[in-house]
Amino acid sequence: MTFLNKIHRAAVALAGGLMSMAFLATDALAQGEKVSVENPYGLSALWAQGDLVAKSTLVILVIMSMGTWYIAVVKLIEQGKLFKQAKEAQEKFWNAPSVEAGIKLLNEDSAFRYIAEEGHKAAHHHGNTMTASVDLNSWIGMSLQRATDTIHGRLQGGLAFLATVGSTAPFVGLFGTVWGILHALTAIGIAGQASIDKVAGPVGEALIMTAIGLAVAVPAVLGYNWLVRRNKAAVDHVRHFSGELHMVLLGGKKG
Structure with a gap:
Protein backbone atom coordinates (compact mmCIF):
# COMPACT_ATOMS: atom_id res chain seq x y z
CA MET A 1 0.00 0.00 0.00
CA THR A 2 2.83 2.34 0.82
CA PHE A 3 4.36 1.85 -2.64
CA LEU A 4 1.00 2.50 -4.31
CA ASN A 5 0.52 5.66 -2.27
CA LYS A 6 3.89 6.93 -3.41
CA ILE A 7 2.98 6.27 -7.03
CA HIS A 8 -0.35 8.04 -6.57
CA ARG A 9 1.29 11.08 -4.99
CA ALA A 10 3.87 11.24 -7.79
CA ALA A 11 1.14 11.09 -10.43
CA VAL A 12 -0.82 13.87 -8.72
CA ALA A 13 2.32 16.05 -8.54
CA LEU A 14 3.11 15.41 -12.22
CA ALA A 15 -0.44 16.30 -13.25
CA GLY A 16 -0.28 19.49 -11.22
CA GLY A 17 3.01 20.46 -12.88
CA LEU A 18 1.61 19.86 -16.36
CA MET A 19 -1.45 21.96 -15.60
CA SER A 20 0.76 24.77 -14.31
CA MET A 21 2.85 24.63 -17.50
CA ALA A 22 -0.31 24.69 -19.59
CA PHE A 23 -1.61 27.75 -17.78
CA LEU A 24 1.73 29.51 -18.21
CA ALA A 25 1.81 28.71 -21.92
CA THR A 26 -1.77 29.93 -22.37
CA ASP A 27 -0.96 33.16 -20.55
CA ALA A 28 2.14 33.69 -22.70
CA LEU A 29 0.13 33.17 -25.91
CA ALA A 30 -2.52 35.59 -24.69
CA GLN A 31 0.13 38.20 -24.00
CA GLY A 32 1.72 37.61 -27.38
CA GLU A 33 -1.65 38.07 -29.12
CA LYS A 34 -2.22 41.26 -27.18
CA VAL A 35 1.12 42.66 -28.30
CA SER A 36 0.49 41.77 -31.95
CA VAL A 37 -3.02 43.25 -31.95
CA GLU A 38 -2.02 46.47 -30.20
CA ASN A 39 0.96 47.18 -32.43
CA PRO A 40 1.66 50.92 -32.09
CA TYR A 41 3.74 51.04 -35.26
CA GLY A 42 1.37 49.42 -37.78
CA LEU A 43 -0.71 50.82 -40.62
CA SER A 44 -3.60 51.78 -38.34
CA ALA A 45 -1.21 53.69 -36.09
CA LEU A 46 0.22 55.44 -39.15
CA TRP A 47 -3.22 56.67 -40.14
CA ALA A 48 -4.19 57.62 -36.57
CA GLN A 49 -0.96 59.43 -35.72
CA GLY A 50 0.05 60.74 -39.15
CA ASP A 51 -0.32 64.36 -40.12
CA LEU A 52 -2.05 65.76 -43.20
CA VAL A 53 0.96 65.19 -45.48
CA ALA A 54 1.36 61.54 -44.45
CA LYS A 55 -2.37 60.84 -44.85
CA SER A 56 -2.46 62.59 -48.23
CA THR A 57 0.50 60.55 -49.44
CA LEU A 58 -1.17 57.33 -48.31
CA VAL A 59 -4.45 58.29 -50.01
CA ILE A 60 -2.62 59.04 -53.27
CA LEU A 61 -0.95 55.63 -53.21
CA VAL A 62 -4.28 53.92 -52.52
CA ILE A 63 -5.91 55.76 -55.44
CA MET A 64 -3.02 54.75 -57.69
CA SER A 65 -3.39 51.12 -56.66
CA MET A 66 -7.17 51.08 -57.16
CA GLY A 67 -6.83 52.73 -60.58
CA THR A 68 -4.14 50.24 -61.61
CA TRP A 69 -6.22 47.18 -60.77
CA TYR A 70 -9.39 48.67 -62.29
CA ILE A 71 -7.70 49.48 -65.59
CA ALA A 72 -5.96 46.10 -65.69
CA VAL A 73 -9.24 44.21 -65.26
CA VAL A 74 -11.11 46.40 -67.78
CA LYS A 75 -8.38 46.09 -70.41
CA LEU A 76 -8.19 42.33 -69.97
CA ILE A 77 -11.94 42.07 -70.56
CA GLU A 78 -11.69 44.37 -73.58
CA GLN A 79 -8.82 42.40 -75.09
CA GLY A 80 -10.63 39.12 -74.46
CA LYS A 81 -13.67 40.45 -76.36
CA LEU A 82 -11.48 41.51 -79.28
CA PHE A 83 -9.84 38.08 -79.49
CA LYS A 84 -13.30 36.51 -79.46
CA GLN A 85 -14.45 38.88 -82.21
CA ALA A 86 -11.39 37.96 -84.29
CA LYS A 87 -12.31 34.29 -84.03
CA GLU A 88 -15.91 35.10 -84.95
CA ALA A 89 -14.82 37.11 -88.00
CA GLN A 90 -12.57 34.28 -89.14
CA GLU A 91 -15.39 31.75 -88.88
CA LYS A 92 -18.33 33.80 -90.18
CA PHE A 93 -17.22 36.76 -92.28
CA TRP A 94 -14.92 34.98 -94.71
CA ASN A 95 -17.46 32.21 -95.32
CA ALA A 96 -20.16 34.69 -96.39
CA PRO A 97 -20.95 35.12 -100.11
CA SER A 98 -20.35 38.89 -100.03
CA VAL A 99 -18.97 41.65 -97.85
CA GLU A 100 -22.47 42.94 -97.08
CA ALA A 101 -23.61 39.48 -96.01
CA GLY A 102 -20.49 39.04 -93.90
CA ILE A 103 -21.07 42.36 -92.16
CA LYS A 104 -24.58 41.29 -91.15
CA LEU A 105 -23.21 38.09 -89.60
CA LEU A 106 -21.00 40.01 -87.16
CA ASN A 107 -22.18 41.60 -83.92
CA GLU A 108 -22.95 45.29 -83.97
CA ASP A 109 -20.27 46.06 -81.35
CA SER A 110 -17.60 44.05 -83.17
CA ALA A 111 -14.46 45.93 -84.11
CA PHE A 112 -14.16 43.83 -87.26
CA ARG A 113 -17.66 44.80 -88.34
CA TYR A 114 -16.68 48.45 -87.93
CA ILE A 115 -13.64 47.93 -90.19
CA ALA A 116 -15.70 46.04 -92.77
CA GLU A 117 -18.37 48.75 -92.83
CA GLU A 118 -15.77 51.49 -93.28
CA GLY A 119 -14.07 49.61 -96.11
CA HIS A 120 -17.36 48.75 -97.81
CA LYS A 121 -18.52 52.37 -97.53
CA ALA A 122 -15.24 53.65 -99.01
CA ALA A 123 -15.42 51.21 -101.94
CA HIS A 124 -18.97 52.17 -102.87
CA HIS A 125 -18.66 55.92 -102.39
CA HIS A 126 -15.48 56.37 -104.39
CA GLY A 127 -15.63 58.59 -107.45
CA ASN A 128 -17.51 61.52 -105.96
CA THR A 129 -16.46 65.07 -106.78
CA MET A 130 -13.99 65.35 -103.89
CA THR A 131 -12.61 61.80 -104.17
CA ALA A 132 -12.40 61.47 -107.94
CA SER A 133 -8.73 62.46 -108.01
CA VAL A 134 -7.80 59.68 -105.55
CA ASP A 135 -7.42 56.17 -106.92
CA LEU A 136 -9.56 53.41 -105.46
CA ASN A 137 -6.61 51.55 -103.90
CA SER A 138 -5.43 54.58 -101.92
CA TRP A 139 -8.96 55.59 -100.92
CA ILE A 140 -9.86 52.18 -99.51
CA GLY A 141 -6.44 51.86 -97.88
CA MET A 142 -6.80 55.21 -96.10
CA SER A 143 -10.30 54.36 -94.90
CA LEU A 144 -9.21 51.00 -93.50
CA GLN A 145 -6.12 52.57 -91.92
CA ARG A 146 -8.27 55.16 -90.13
CA ALA A 147 -10.57 52.45 -88.81
CA THR A 148 -7.58 50.38 -87.64
CA ASP A 149 -6.02 53.37 -85.93
CA THR A 150 -9.29 54.08 -84.13
CA ILE A 151 -9.40 50.56 -82.70
CA HIS A 152 -5.73 50.73 -81.79
CA GLY A 153 -6.34 54.02 -79.96
CA ARG A 154 -9.15 52.43 -77.95
CA LEU A 155 -6.92 49.55 -76.95
CA GLN A 156 -4.21 51.96 -75.81
CA GLY A 157 -6.60 53.85 -73.54
CA GLY A 158 -5.65 53.59 -69.87
CA LEU A 159 -2.15 52.25 -70.44
CA ALA A 160 -0.65 55.70 -69.96
CA PHE A 161 -2.05 55.69 -66.41
CA LEU A 162 -0.33 52.37 -65.68
CA ALA A 163 2.95 53.70 -67.04
CA THR A 164 2.61 56.84 -64.93
CA VAL A 165 1.86 54.87 -61.76
CA GLY A 166 4.72 52.48 -62.40
CA SER A 167 7.20 55.33 -62.78
CA THR A 168 5.95 57.68 -60.05
CA GLY A 192 17.28 65.66 -26.75
CA GLN A 193 18.05 61.92 -26.95
CA ALA A 194 17.66 59.18 -29.54
CA SER A 195 15.52 56.79 -27.51
CA ILE A 196 13.76 53.98 -29.35
CA ASP A 197 10.28 55.11 -28.31
CA LYS A 198 10.88 58.52 -29.90
CA VAL A 199 12.08 57.34 -33.28
CA ALA A 200 10.33 53.97 -33.72
CA GLY A 201 7.02 55.50 -34.83
CA PRO A 202 8.33 57.91 -37.48
CA VAL A 203 10.85 55.36 -38.79
CA GLY A 204 8.09 52.75 -38.99
CA GLU A 205 5.98 55.28 -40.89
CA ALA A 206 8.84 55.82 -43.33
CA LEU A 207 9.31 52.08 -43.94
CA ILE A 208 5.58 51.54 -44.45
CA MET A 209 5.46 54.32 -47.06
CA THR A 210 8.38 52.77 -48.92
CA ALA A 211 6.74 49.34 -48.92
CA ILE A 212 3.39 50.69 -50.12
CA GLY A 213 5.07 52.66 -52.91
CA LEU A 214 6.79 49.53 -54.19
CA ALA A 215 3.62 47.45 -53.78
CA VAL A 216 1.77 49.93 -56.00
CA ALA A 217 4.51 50.34 -58.63
CA VAL A 218 5.39 46.68 -59.25
CA PRO A 219 1.87 45.52 -60.35
CA ALA A 220 1.52 48.65 -62.51
CA VAL A 221 4.77 47.95 -64.38
CA LEU A 222 4.05 44.24 -64.81
CA GLY A 223 0.47 44.93 -65.89
CA TYR A 224 1.57 47.58 -68.38
CA ASN A 225 4.11 45.30 -70.06
CA TRP A 226 1.65 42.40 -70.20
CA LEU A 227 -1.20 44.49 -71.61
CA VAL A 228 1.05 46.10 -74.22
CA ARG A 229 2.11 42.66 -75.41
CA ARG A 230 -1.52 41.49 -75.61
CA ASN A 231 -2.46 44.71 -77.42
CA LYS A 232 0.15 43.98 -80.05
CA ALA A 233 -1.34 40.55 -80.67
CA ALA A 234 -4.86 42.02 -80.86
CA VAL A 235 -3.81 44.76 -83.30
CA ASP A 236 -2.09 42.13 -85.47
CA HIS A 237 -5.47 40.37 -85.83
CA VAL A 238 -7.10 43.67 -86.80
CA ARG A 239 -4.43 44.57 -89.35
CA HIS A 240 -4.50 41.10 -90.87
CA PHE A 241 -8.27 41.34 -91.30
CA SER A 242 -7.95 44.85 -92.75
CA GLY A 243 -5.33 43.75 -95.26
CA GLU A 244 -7.38 40.81 -96.49
CA LEU A 245 -10.49 42.99 -96.74
CA HIS A 246 -8.51 45.55 -98.73
CA MET A 247 -7.61 42.94 -101.32
CA VAL A 248 -11.16 41.61 -101.46
CA LEU A 249 -12.65 45.07 -102.00
CA LEU A 250 -10.16 45.83 -104.75
CA GLY A 251 -10.77 42.50 -106.44
CA GLY A 252 -14.53 42.87 -106.22
CA LYS A 253 -15.05 39.16 -105.56
CA LYS A 254 -17.06 39.72 -102.40
CA GLY A 255 -18.31 43.26 -103.00
Whole structure:
Protein backbone atom coordinates (compact mmCIF):
# COMPACT_ATOMS: atom_id res chain seq x y z
CA MET A 1 0.00 0.00 0.00
CA THR A 2 2.83 2.34 0.82
CA PHE A 3 4.36 1.85 -2.64
CA LEU A 4 1.00 2.50 -4.31
CA ASN A 5 0.52 5.66 -2.27
CA LYS A 6 3.89 6.93 -3.41
CA ILE A 7 2.98 6.27 -7.03
CA HIS A 8 -0.35 8.04 -6.57
CA ARG A 9 1.29 11.08 -4.99
CA ALA A 10 3.87 11.24 -7.79
CA ALA A 11 1.14 11.09 -10.43
CA VAL A 12 -0.82 13.87 -8.72
CA ALA A 13 2.32 16.05 -8.54
CA LEU A 14 3.11 15.41 -12.22
CA ALA A 15 -0.44 16.30 -13.25
CA GLY A 16 -0.28 19.49 -11.22
CA GLY A 17 3.01 20.46 -12.88
CA LEU A 18 1.61 19.86 -16.36
CA MET A 19 -1.45 21.96 -15.60
CA SER A 20 0.76 24.77 -14.31
CA MET A 21 2.85 24.63 -17.50
CA ALA A 22 -0.31 24.69 -19.59
CA PHE A 23 -1.61 27.75 -17.78
CA LEU A 24 1.73 29.51 -18.21
CA ALA A 25 1.81 28.71 -21.92
CA THR A 26 -1.77 29.93 -22.37
CA ASP A 27 -0.96 33.16 -20.55
CA ALA A 28 2.14 33.69 -22.70
CA LEU A 29 0.13 33.17 -25.91
CA ALA A 30 -2.52 35.59 -24.69
CA GLN A 31 0.13 38.20 -24.00
CA GLY A 32 1.72 37.61 -27.38
CA GLU A 33 -1.65 38.07 -29.12
CA LYS A 34 -2.22 41.26 -27.18
CA VAL A 35 1.12 42.66 -28.30
CA SER A 36 0.49 41.77 -31.95
CA VAL A 37 -3.02 43.25 -31.95
CA GLU A 38 -2.02 46.47 -30.20
CA ASN A 39 0.96 47.18 -32.43
CA PRO A 40 1.66 50.92 -32.09
CA TYR A 41 3.74 51.04 -35.26
CA GLY A 42 1.37 49.42 -37.78
CA LEU A 43 -0.71 50.82 -40.62
CA SER A 44 -3.60 51.78 -38.34
CA ALA A 45 -1.21 53.69 -36.09
CA LEU A 46 0.22 55.44 -39.15
CA TRP A 47 -3.22 56.67 -40.14
CA ALA A 48 -4.19 57.62 -36.57
CA GLN A 49 -0.96 59.43 -35.72
CA GLY A 50 0.05 60.74 -39.15
CA ASP A 51 -0.32 64.36 -40.12
CA LEU A 52 -2.05 65.76 -43.20
CA VAL A 53 0.96 65.19 -45.48
CA ALA A 54 1.36 61.54 -44.45
CA LYS A 55 -2.37 60.84 -44.85
CA SER A 56 -2.46 62.59 -48.23
CA THR A 57 0.50 60.55 -49.44
CA LEU A 58 -1.17 57.33 -48.31
CA VAL A 59 -4.45 58.29 -50.01
CA ILE A 60 -2.62 59.04 -53.27
CA LEU A 61 -0.95 55.63 -53.21
CA VAL A 62 -4.28 53.92 -52.52
CA ILE A 63 -5.91 55.76 -55.44
CA MET A 64 -3.02 54.75 -57.69
CA SER A 65 -3.39 51.12 -56.66
CA MET A 66 -7.17 51.08 -57.16
CA GLY A 67 -6.83 52.73 -60.58
CA THR A 68 -4.14 50.24 -61.61
CA TRP A 69 -6.22 47.18 -60.77
CA TYR A 70 -9.39 48.67 -62.29
CA ILE A 71 -7.70 49.48 -65.59
CA ALA A 72 -5.96 46.10 -65.69
CA VAL A 73 -9.24 44.21 -65.26
CA VAL A 74 -11.11 46.40 -67.78
CA LYS A 75 -8.38 46.09 -70.41
CA LEU A 76 -8.19 42.33 -69.97
CA ILE A 77 -11.94 42.07 -70.56
CA GLU A 78 -11.69 44.37 -73.58
CA GLN A 79 -8.82 42.40 -75.09
CA GLY A 80 -10.63 39.12 -74.46
CA LYS A 81 -13.67 40.45 -76.36
CA LEU A 82 -11.48 41.51 -79.28
CA PHE A 83 -9.84 38.08 -79.49
CA LYS A 84 -13.30 36.51 -79.46
CA GLN A 85 -14.45 38.88 -82.21
CA ALA A 86 -11.39 37.96 -84.29
CA LYS A 87 -12.31 34.29 -84.03
CA GLU A 88 -15.91 35.10 -84.95
CA ALA A 89 -14.82 37.11 -88.00
CA GLN A 90 -12.57 34.28 -89.14
CA GLU A 91 -15.39 31.75 -88.88
CA LYS A 92 -18.33 33.80 -90.18
CA PHE A 93 -17.22 36.76 -92.28
CA TRP A 94 -14.92 34.98 -94.71
CA ASN A 95 -17.46 32.21 -95.32
CA ALA A 96 -20.16 34.69 -96.39
CA PRO A 97 -20.95 35.12 -100.11
CA SER A 98 -20.35 38.89 -100.03
CA VAL A 99 -18.97 41.65 -97.85
CA GLU A 100 -22.47 42.94 -97.08
CA ALA A 101 -23.61 39.48 -96.01
CA GLY A 102 -20.49 39.04 -93.90
CA ILE A 103 -21.07 42.36 -92.16
CA LYS A 104 -24.58 41.29 -91.15
CA LEU A 105 -23.21 38.09 -89.60
CA LEU A 106 -21.00 40.01 -87.16
CA ASN A 107 -22.18 41.60 -83.92
CA GLU A 108 -22.95 45.29 -83.97
CA ASP A 109 -20.27 46.06 -81.35
CA SER A 110 -17.60 44.05 -83.17
CA ALA A 111 -14.46 45.93 -84.11
CA PHE A 112 -14.16 43.83 -87.26
CA ARG A 113 -17.66 44.80 -88.34
CA TYR A 114 -16.68 48.45 -87.93
CA ILE A 115 -13.64 47.93 -90.19
CA ALA A 116 -15.70 46.04 -92.77
CA GLU A 117 -18.37 48.75 -92.83
CA GLU A 118 -15.77 51.49 -93.28
CA GLY A 119 -14.07 49.61 -96.11
CA HIS A 120 -17.36 48.75 -97.81
CA LYS A 121 -18.52 52.37 -97.53
CA ALA A 122 -15.24 53.65 -99.01
CA ALA A 123 -15.42 51.21 -101.94
CA HIS A 124 -18.97 52.17 -102.87
CA HIS A 125 -18.66 55.92 -102.39
CA HIS A 126 -15.48 56.37 -104.39
CA GLY A 127 -15.63 58.59 -107.45
CA ASN A 128 -17.51 61.52 -105.96
CA THR A 129 -16.46 65.07 -106.78
CA MET A 130 -13.99 65.35 -103.89
CA THR A 131 -12.61 61.80 -104.17
CA ALA A 132 -12.40 61.47 -107.94
CA SER A 133 -8.73 62.46 -108.01
CA VAL A 134 -7.80 59.68 -105.55
CA ASP A 135 -7.42 56.17 -106.92
CA LEU A 136 -9.56 53.41 -105.46
CA ASN A 137 -6.61 51.55 -103.90
CA SER A 138 -5.43 54.58 -101.92
CA TRP A 139 -8.96 55.59 -100.92
CA ILE A 140 -9.86 52.18 -99.51
CA GLY A 141 -6.44 51.86 -97.88
CA MET A 142 -6.80 55.21 -96.10
CA SER A 143 -10.30 54.36 -94.90
CA LEU A 144 -9.21 51.00 -93.50
CA GLN A 145 -6.12 52.57 -91.92
CA ARG A 146 -8.27 55.16 -90.13
CA ALA A 147 -10.57 52.45 -88.81
CA THR A 148 -7.58 50.38 -87.64
CA ASP A 149 -6.02 53.37 -85.93
CA THR A 150 -9.29 54.08 -84.13
CA ILE A 151 -9.40 50.56 -82.70
CA HIS A 152 -5.73 50.73 -81.79
CA GLY A 153 -6.34 54.02 -79.96
CA ARG A 154 -9.15 52.43 -77.95
CA LEU A 155 -6.92 49.55 -76.95
CA GLN A 156 -4.21 51.96 -75.81
CA GLY A 157 -6.60 53.85 -73.54
CA GLY A 158 -5.65 53.59 -69.87
CA LEU A 159 -2.15 52.25 -70.44
CA ALA A 160 -0.65 55.70 -69.96
CA PHE A 161 -2.05 55.69 -66.41
CA LEU A 162 -0.33 52.37 -65.68
CA ALA A 163 2.95 53.70 -67.04
CA THR A 164 2.61 56.84 -64.93
CA VAL A 165 1.86 54.87 -61.76
CA GLY A 166 4.72 52.48 -62.40
CA SER A 167 7.20 55.33 -62.78
CA THR A 168 5.95 57.68 -60.05
CA ALA A 169 4.64 55.45 -57.24
CA PRO A 170 8.15 54.62 -55.90
CA PHE A 171 8.92 58.33 -55.68
CA VAL A 172 5.63 59.04 -53.90
CA GLY A 173 6.55 56.33 -51.41
CA LEU A 174 10.02 57.81 -51.15
CA PHE A 175 8.49 61.18 -50.32
CA GLY A 176 6.59 59.50 -47.47
CA THR A 177 9.87 57.94 -46.35
CA VAL A 178 11.64 61.29 -46.26
CA TRP A 179 8.72 62.81 -44.38
CA GLY A 180 8.85 60.00 -41.79
CA ILE A 181 12.58 60.43 -41.30
CA LEU A 182 12.03 64.17 -40.86
CA HIS A 183 9.56 63.37 -38.09
CA ALA A 184 12.10 61.05 -36.46
CA LEU A 185 14.79 63.74 -36.50
CA THR A 186 12.34 66.27 -35.13
CA ALA A 187 11.39 63.90 -32.28
CA ILE A 188 15.07 63.37 -31.46
CA GLY A 189 15.72 67.11 -31.45
CA ILE A 190 12.78 67.82 -29.15
CA ALA A 191 13.56 64.98 -26.74
CA GLY A 192 17.28 65.66 -26.75
CA GLN A 193 18.05 61.92 -26.95
CA ALA A 194 17.66 59.18 -29.54
CA SER A 195 15.52 56.79 -27.51
CA ILE A 196 13.76 53.98 -29.35
CA ASP A 197 10.28 55.11 -28.31
CA LYS A 198 10.88 58.52 -29.90
CA VAL A 199 12.08 57.34 -33.28
CA ALA A 200 10.33 53.97 -33.72
CA GLY A 201 7.02 55.50 -34.83
CA PRO A 202 8.33 57.91 -37.48
CA VAL A 203 10.85 55.36 -38.79
CA GLY A 204 8.09 52.75 -38.99
CA GLU A 205 5.98 55.28 -40.89
CA ALA A 206 8.84 55.82 -43.33
CA LEU A 207 9.31 52.08 -43.94
CA ILE A 208 5.58 51.54 -44.45
CA MET A 209 5.46 54.32 -47.06
CA THR A 210 8.38 52.77 -48.92
CA ALA A 211 6.74 49.34 -48.92
CA ILE A 212 3.39 50.69 -50.12
CA GLY A 213 5.07 52.66 -52.91
CA LEU A 214 6.79 49.53 -54.19
CA ALA A 215 3.62 47.45 -53.78
CA VAL A 216 1.77 49.93 -56.00
CA ALA A 217 4.51 50.34 -58.63
CA VAL A 218 5.39 46.68 -59.25
CA PRO A 219 1.87 45.52 -60.35
CA ALA A 220 1.52 48.65 -62.51
CA VAL A 221 4.77 47.95 -64.38
CA LEU A 222 4.05 44.24 -64.81
CA GLY A 223 0.47 44.93 -65.89
CA TYR A 224 1.57 47.58 -68.38
CA ASN A 225 4.11 45.30 -70.06
CA TRP A 226 1.65 42.40 -70.20
CA LEU A 227 -1.20 44.49 -71.61
CA VAL A 228 1.05 46.10 -74.22
CA ARG A 229 2.11 42.66 -75.41
CA ARG A 230 -1.52 41.49 -75.61
CA ASN A 231 -2.46 44.71 -77.42
CA LYS A 232 0.15 43.98 -80.05
CA ALA A 233 -1.34 40.55 -80.67
CA ALA A 234 -4.86 42.02 -80.86
CA VAL A 235 -3.81 44.76 -83.30
CA ASP A 236 -2.09 42.13 -85.47
CA HIS A 237 -5.47 40.37 -85.83
CA VAL A 238 -7.10 43.67 -86.80
CA ARG A 239 -4.43 44.57 -89.35
CA HIS A 240 -4.50 41.10 -90.87
CA PHE A 241 -8.27 41.34 -91.30
CA SER A 242 -7.95 44.85 -92.75
CA GLY A 243 -5.33 43.75 -95.26
CA GLU A 244 -7.38 40.81 -96.49
CA LEU A 245 -10.49 42.99 -96.74
CA HIS A 246 -8.51 45.55 -98.73
CA MET A 247 -7.61 42.94 -101.32
CA VAL A 248 -11.16 41.61 -101.46
CA LEU A 249 -12.65 45.07 -102.00
CA LEU A 250 -10.16 45.83 -104.75
CA GLY A 251 -10.77 42.50 -106.44
CA GLY A 252 -14.53 42.87 -106.22
CA LYS A 253 -15.05 39.16 -105.56
CA LYS A 254 -17.06 39.72 -102.40
CA GLY A 255 -18.31 43.26 -103.00
